[in-house]
Amino acid sequence: MKYLIIFLFYFTAINARAETGVMIIVNEANSLTEISEDQVADFFLKKTKTWPDGTTLRFFDRDDDSSERQIFLRDYLHKTAREMEIFWIGQKLYTGLSAPTQIKNDMTMAALVSRFPGAIGYVSADFPGGKGVKRIAIKGN
């Protein structure tokens, strides 16, 4: 019984954590404080490749099986993973653009975002943060 309750709690917690959403993070050198959802989508889809100040924009993605990704795709791109896959295949063929590099976990994501001045990524919403990265607010949220 106890194990069931602990399991349930853990499960809920996990799920609760899953349901907490994602947070967009950028390199701390980035001058912007907020961007819109649409901008996020554009950045991700590589429609915009530079920040307003000219720095190369570098979006980092999460692994396919991560819940954060699912949330991110759902909330910001309004597309399914499959749709994204097809999109990136097309992009590679017609523009040569590769899909954003996929990162295993939040820690690695934070590490990478901190390495590139123009980097942008997403972590789970309750990510404590890290060195060299900062959260960027989303307009309208």
Added chain:
Amino acid sequence: MITQGFEQRSSFVKRLRAIMVAIGLFFLLGMFGIYFSSQGFLQGLQDLNEDNKLLNLTSQILEVLSSSDESLQKIVESSKTKDIRFTFRENQKVIKAQLNESLVYAKRKPDTYKSLISAQSSLKHYEDNVERIFTNIIVNKREYGEKDIEAIKSELLVSSQFAMDAKESLRNIQISLRFHSESLFSNIYHNRFRPLIVTTTLSIIFFSFVMTVGLSSARRLSNSIFNLTKATDAVAQGDLSFRAEIIEKDEIGGLTYEFNHMVDALQDNQTQLRQAIDRVSTLQYITSLFSEALSSHEVYDVIFNKVFKVLGVRAGGVVVLSDDGKNLEVKRVQGYEDAVKKTLPSISIHSGFPIASAVANRKAVYLENEKVIKEQFPETSEIYLKAKIKSSASLPLIISNEIFGGIIFSFSNERTFDQDERDFFAAIAQQCSQALHRSQLYENAQQAILVRDEFLSIASHELRTPLTPLKIQFQGLVRQLKKGDSSLITPERLMKIVESSDRQINRLTNLIDDLLDVSRITSGKLSLSRETVDLSEMVTEVCSQYGHQLNHVNSSILIEKNEKISGAFDKVRIEQVFINLLTNAGKYAAGKPVHVTLTRLGDMAQIIVRDEGNGIDKENQARIFDRFERVRDKDNVGGLGLGLYISKQIVEAHAGRIYVQSELGKGAAFFVELPLNFKESQSGHA
């Protein structure tokens, strides 16, 4: 030599040259057209080639990058880090080499070049990053914990970003290259017919040009030749008025010009020939007309009615040279003013008339127009003006190289009197001369026949006259003898008959002698046997002998002589002359005294026999010395009319002179002059 105003060089050659130049130009144009239309083609192909190379290079780079990526993943697992690093470095070398090569090819593609540079930069970062990782691993050389592995993986991820950037750039290049190639190819494909179109268009233009220009040029040429052919044909058919049209001033034009020139000459020749034929026909016609004209009257009729008409003569005339050669008797004129005809029965040979000049100089005078007439013969110009004459030809009439007159042809128009025309008139003048001469001969013959007939009738009469009484007398005698009645045949009667017969026989003998003399003279057999003759003695002798005879007609001889005059003469013949003169005096001046005078005039002896008869008029004075001529008067004085003729021949054979001086009603004086100094060269035969 080609005519002035025509091209000296052949237009055929020029045209050909022009066409060849055109061909050459079009050829060149064609070449250029093909070249330039192919330029794009070739350029396109070259671009395609470059694109292709770039594609290959970028593909290779991408491949090598991928393989590098793969091998790098093994860093974490493998212990052969150095090997991996070696492979990585080799790959990087290849990549760099290929990038550099790509940059060369991308020189003319700024975007591609930019992308390549960016890829190059990304790859540099990539390399640096990876080298750092290698260094760390190799330097540290220890076992890795999970944290270290995570750190390496993280670094690899970072590196991979740069690789990804490079790959993106390269792929982007490839996409644009492919697109470019496709469009290039599509362009080439779409323009694949351009060279063909260009050459076809140029060919069409060229051929149109050649067709139009060439054809029109050829047509002009052929027209020129065709015109010439037509003209030649027309001329060959006999139409000499045809002239070919000159279309262009080229060598054909020159030929046409010369052709026309030639036809002009032919036409002139034809005209001249026709003219010559006309003239020959005219001459033949005139000759035939003259052949039928016998008398001079008929000849003049032919001249004035037919010849003048045929020649278109407005006025003309015929003049005959007088015996003394000083005057021109106007035989007939026509067309001039009547006044002229009346005032000029004869003109002096030195007068200012063209015909006088022609006869005097034995050279035809041609007056072409009024101006010339006025200049050369001002006296005549008024007459001509009145008669509306503007030109005239005056020609001498010559027969057997002797001039005997002249003929004038006057015209109402101006004439050129070219050489052919002059020859023509000269031929006509000659025809007239011959005709006139023939008519003269004819008339002379007619006259001679008349005279001969008259003579024969007179001769027969004269010869018979003495025979008739002779015959009567002898017949009477025969009758009486036959009757046997000798009573009537008395010696006295017989003597009378014999004497009478003797006289008649003498008369006959004389007549016959005269005839024989004439015949001798005619046949040139009168020869003189000269001897020294005392003329005064002869005169006395003959006068005494003839005294009887003249007494019969109641004429007496009165002699007047001064001295003895001797010379070498044929006595018999001189006597004959003298006797003849006396006989004539007795005949024509019967009943009147006859005066005989003998004188010496220098080295000539002169015998004058003068009678007091009716005299001889001027007309007869010349005639009486001709054969068979006698003074025509009412009384038939008998005789043959040979006496004076024979006398004249004899006197002239002695190189002397016999002539008469007489006036009607004042008798006649006959003069015989004989040279006393006889030299062989002076003698002549009758």
